[in-house]
Amino acid sequence: MTERLSGRADSTIAAAAGPLRARFQQAQLSFWAQSLGMVILLVVVLATPGFLARPSILSLLTTVSFIGCVAIGMTLITISGNIMSFALGATVGVTAMVFILACNLLGFGAGLLVGLLFGSLLTGLQGLLIGWVRANPIIVSIAALALIYGVTQAFAEKGSIYAELGTVPAAAKGKVAGIPIEFIVFVLAALIAQFILSATRFGRNLLMVGSSFRAAEAVGVSTWRTVTGAYVWPVSSLRLRESCSRSVTTPPTWTTA
Amino acid sequence: MLGLGDWDLDRPVGTLAVAQRQLIEIARLLARDARVLILDEPTATLSDADIERIIGILKGLRGQGHSILYITHRLGEVFELCDSVTVLRNGQHVATELVNRVTREQLVEQMLGRSFEEMYPKAAPPLDKSIRVSVEGLNVPGALHDFSMIVPRGRIVCIAGQIGSGANVVTRALAGLVPSATGRVTVDGRPMRLGSVTHCVARNVLFVSDDRAAEGLFPQMTVLDNLVATQLGACRRMGVLSWPRLRRLGTRLAERVGVDYRRLGSRSLTLSGGNQQKLLFGRALGGAQAAVLLMNEPTRGIDVGARAEIYQIMRELCELSSALIMTSSDLEEVVGIADIVITLYRGRVIARYEGDSIVMSSILSDITHPTQAMA
Numbered sequence: 001m002t003e004r005l006s007g008r009a010d011s012t013i014a015a016a017a018g019p020l021r022a023r024f025q026q027a028q029l030s031f032w033a034q035s036l037g038m039v040i041l042l043v044v045v046l047a048t049p050g051f052l053a054r055p056s057i058l059s060l061l062t063t064v065s066f067i068g069c070v071a072i073g074m075t076l077i078t079i080s081g082n083i084m085s086f087a088l089g090a091t092v093g094v095t096a097m098v099f100i101l102a103c104n105l106l107g108f109g110a111g112l113l114v115g116l117l118f119g120s121l122l123t124g125l126q127g128l129l130i131g132w133v134r135a136n137p138i139i140v141s142i143a144a145l146a147l148i149y150g151v152t153q154a155f156a157e158k159g160s161i162y163a164e165l166g167t168v169p170a171a172a173k174g175k176v177a178g179i180p181i182e183f184i185v186f187v188l189a190a191l192i193a194q195f196i197l198s199a200t201r202f203g204r205n206l207l208m209v210g211s212s213f214r215a216a217e218a219v220g221v222s223t224w225r226t227v228t229g230a231y232v233w234p235v236s237s238l239r240l241r242e243s244c245s246r247s248v249t250t251p252p253t254w255t256t257a
Numbered sequence: 258m259l260g261l262g263d264w265d266l267d268r269p270v271g272t273l274a275v276a277q278r279q280l281i282e283i284a285r286l287l288a289r290d291a292r293v294l295i296l297d298e299p300t301a302t303l304s305d306a307d308i309e310r311i312i313g314i315l316k317g318l319r320g321q322g323h324s325i326l327y328i329t330h331r332l333g334e335v336f337e338l339c340d341s342v343t344v345l346r347n348g349q350h351v352a353t354e355l356v357n358r359v360t361r362e363q364l365v366e367q368m369l370g371r372s373f374e375e376m377y378p379k380a381a382p383p384l385d386k387s388i389r390v391s392v393e394g395l396n397v398p399g400a401l402h403d404f405s406m407i408v409p410r411g412r413i414v415c416i417a418g419q420i421g422s423g424a425n426v427v428t429r430a431l432a433g434l435v436p437s438a439t440g441r442v443t444v445d446g447r448p449m450r451l452g453s454v455t456h457c458v459a460r461n462v463l464f465v466s467d468d469r470a471a472e473g474l475f476p477q478m479t480v481l482d483n484l485v486a487t488q489l490g491a492c493r494r495m496g497v498l499s500w501p502r503l504r505r506l507g508t509r510l511a512e513r514v515g516v517d518y519r520r521l522g523s524r525s526l527t528l529s530g531g532n533q534q535k536l537l538f539g540r541a542l543g544g545a546q547a548a549v550l551l552m553n554e555p556t557r558g559i560d561v562g563a564r565a566e567i568y569q570i571m572r573e574l575c576e577l578s579s580a581l582i583m584t585s586s587d588l589e590e591v592v593g594i595a596d597i598v599i600t601l602y603r604g605r606v607i608a609r610y611e612g613d614s615i616v617m618s619s620i621l622s623d624i625t626h627p628t629q630a631m632a
Contacts, residue, residue, distance in 0.1 A: 199497050201489045208486060211475035218434065218472050219486045219540070220458025 058180060065186035072186075072193045079197070080230035081210040082130055082137035087144035088123075094148050095119035097156070103167045111167070120232045122148070127231025131224035206230055279311060287318075294318070295326040298558070300334065312338055330560045332361055344368055346562065368561040376565050377593035378572045383411030388446075389580035390549055392431070395440035400426045401604045404440070408597075410547070413571060413581040415595035417588070418624050423604035424584040425467065428551040431582065432464035433457040444549055458487060461544045465537045467553035467584075473537050474525050481507040481521040483536045488543040510539040513573075515566050531563020538570045541579065550574060552583040556590060568594055592617050600624050 045051050070088060077085050085091075099115030106114065126144050129135045176184055197203035205226045208216040217223050270278060279299055286294055296315075300308045308331075315338055319325060327339060335342050336356060344351040344367040351367050366372055390408040395401060401423040408414050418424035430438035433454035442449045450456045457464075466472035475483055484507045485492065492502040504521070511518040514535040516528070525533060534555070541548040555571075556564040571581055571594065585591050591598060598615050600607040600623035607623040610616070 199500075201493065201498065204482070204489055204498065207478060207482070208475050211477045212471065214472040215466075215475055217454055218432070218464050218466060220455045222455055 058178075061183040062180045065180065065182040068186040069189055072189050076193065076197075076206065076230045077137075079210045080206055080227050081213060082227065082230070085123075085126065085137070085141040085144075085231070087126065087141040087148060090145050090148040090152075091119060091122050094152050095122065097152065097161050100161050100163045100167075104164050108167060123231040124228055127228035128224070130231070131227025202226065202229055275307070279307075280314070283311075283314065283318075291323075293324045293326065295328075297328045298330070299327075300329065300331065308334070330558075330564075332364060332561075335364070336361065346370055365561060369565055370562070376561075376568065378569050380413075380572065380596055381411075381576060383409065383575070383578075385410045385578055389444065389578075390431075390582070391441075391443045392427075393441040395427065395430060395438065395442070397423070397426050397430055397435055397438045397604075399604075401430070401438075404601075404604075404606060406599055406609075408549075408580045408582060410578045410580055411575040412596040413575060413583065413594055414597045414599065415591045416582065416584045416599050416601060417591050417620050418584070418601035420586070421603075422601040422624060424601050425553045426604075427601075428464065428553050428582055428584055431457070431549075432462065432551050434464065460549075461546050462549040462551065463487065463541050465534075465541075465550065465552040465555055467557055469530070469533055469537070469558070474533055476526040477524060479522055480511065480516065480525050480528065480536060483525045484510045484521075484539045485543065487540050491544075506543060510543055513542055514539040514570055529559075529563070531559040531566070534559055534563065534567060535570065538567065538574075541574060542570075542577075547578040547580075548574070549580045549582070552581065554585055554587075555583055556585075556587070564590075588617050588620060591615075591620060 050056055070092065073088055074084055077083075077088075095115055095118055098118045099111055101111075102114035103111030105111075122144075126140050129140050130137045174181060195203075197207065205216065205221045206229070208219070208221055209223050209226045213223060216226075270281060273281070283294070283296075283299075300311055312334060315325060315327070319338075325338075327334070329335060339356050341353060341355050342359065342364065343353040344364065346368060351370075365376060369376065386409050388407050389410045390406075392407075393405045395404040404423075404427055406414065406416075416424040416427050426435065429435050430440075430451060431442060433450075433452055433456060436452045438451045440451065442451060444460050444462060447460075449460055449462065454464075470476070475486065481504065485503050488503075488506060489498060492499050492506060494502075507521050508518045511521060516532050516535050516539070520528070525536060528536070538550075538555075541550045556567055559567070574581060583595070592615055595615060596611065598610040598620060600610075600620055602624055608619070610619065
């Protein structure tokens with residue numbers, strides 16, 4: 001019997017892979033699984049009456065735009081090597097509340113600014129804890145979620161917060177060429193995120209930190225600033241979307257609904 | 258058989274040292290009653306003491322009738338362990354010889370494809386002998402005591418010492434990676450703040466880690482990204498990165514360090530160890546000013562051919578007035594490439610050698626059994 005030992009201690013003993021096994025390599029299995037999923041989805045779509053009707057599509061685009069904005073923000077956090085944030089949804093909810101209250105008091109423009117600052121501060125603090133103190137991102141985001149949820153409930157007393165009539169400009173609630181503003185904002189946010197990742201120093205630093213934190217440190221990347229930035233930026237995109245929200249009613253229990 | 262009898266069998270393997278994990282792998286092979294063992298660079302990341310242990314065990318297995326196919330770039334292990342040696346170069350079979358019928362020099366020449374003397378390129382007389390780096394009273398609590406040195410332009414200074422001697426702490430401290438380091442450091446006569454990598458990189462003081470996988474490369478990023486990692490600031494137009502400029506720079510750097518520029522878009526993970534190491538050197542060639550390059554074990558885990566190329570790159574950097582400060586546990590390398598050698602023992606400087614006074618026996622004596630501390 002012949003055995004092979006690799007220089008890397010964590011490597012496994014190599015085994016001769018036969019042609020049959022090669023055909024079922026993970027990458028190929030993944031491709032076929034994805035293709036099958038797409039086919040099933042297509043069949044379900046075509047078999048559901050009214051799914052492709054205009055109202056259904058518009059509703060879908062509006063919903064997808066919100067989830068998409070959260071996903072873009074989460075993507076930056078994931079790229080920075082910090083897995084994900086459990087508190088991003090709660091942050092959006094509480095920031096929306098602050099935005100509405102500020103809009104009612106100060107008007108739309110100032111409300112937007114206050115909301116942006118509040119959200120950035122909230123996520124920036126989490127980013128600072130993770131990037132500078134090197135706290136565990138999962139623990140930080142769970143703690144932030146609990147804090148946000150508790151403080152919000154105590155503050156709003158399980159009621160709802162509404163924007164006063166006329167606070168939000170009509171332009172922020174409509175459609176452009178029949179496309180919901182929310183969807184346009186989502187596409188814009190995606191394009192901006194892609195631009196930041198490919199064409200800015202911050203974006204490249206973010207990829208470096210995510211690829212190897214220690215190597216990024218060794219080439220002089222300010223790792224804590226980069227990680228904090230990854231946590232702050234999503235809020236900007238999310239607030240942008242919120243500012244264009246059709247409905248600015250945000251119950252305090254929104255994040256756990 | 259492997260001396261593992263007193264080990265706690267319930268202990269997670271992740272908590273073991275690398276050498277112990279290697280022994281676990283060897284034990285696993287023996288448990289499957291393997292008569293032929295193929296070992297691919299089993300000592301690449303081990304200390305001298307661990308290597309000695311592994312080699313001792315392998316000799317024992319050889320004595321018990323096991324056949325061993327041993328792949329290594331460490332020539333000392335070939336002569337200590339093997340009965341016959343086969344040299345491969347660029348995928349071609351070069352020679353198969355009985356170990357007792359071949360010399361070290363012949364083996365290196367077969368591996369390199371050129372003469373042994375070309376392994377370490379000769380140092381050209383530096384045009385500018387001014388001081389590039391000055392270190393005074395460098396201290397790291399528990400690791401380094403009152404370390405001082407002067408590094409002229411265009412010279413390679415090697416800090417020699419065993420593991421735990423503090424040699425690698427010097428380079429890490431100068432790279433800004435040791436927050437507790439104190440001392441006075443100047444680069445080109447200007448003071449440099451310790452404890453800040455960003456500050457050091459801004460002064461073009463760059464670091465090549467001995468742990469290439471964890472602290473050197475961005476494995477999931479492309480060859481281009483790795484080459485230009487420290488030059489992003491210089492390749493911007495109105496705050497936006499200029500990819501044509503980055504590509505031109507990446508192509509130039511790849512050609513200078515001998516990496517195929519057609520692989521700029523490949524993930525660095527897919528390159529050989531030698532080419533990965535060349536990427537780290539390529540970063541030092543990208544700046545407008547000559548760099549101060551700090552290297553810990555710059556040729557660890559790479560083949561002889563790539564080592565020769567890296568020595569050539571180091572000399573080219575010297576010709577550009579860069580100052581190179583390195584540590585190495587390979588004494589042959591120290592004697593072959595260094596212009597100045599500073600020996601360390603338990604965090605203290607023992608001696609300083611330059612030119613013809615660099616002799617392996619003196620260095621070995623200093624780093625193992627020092628008789629006197631340097632005044």
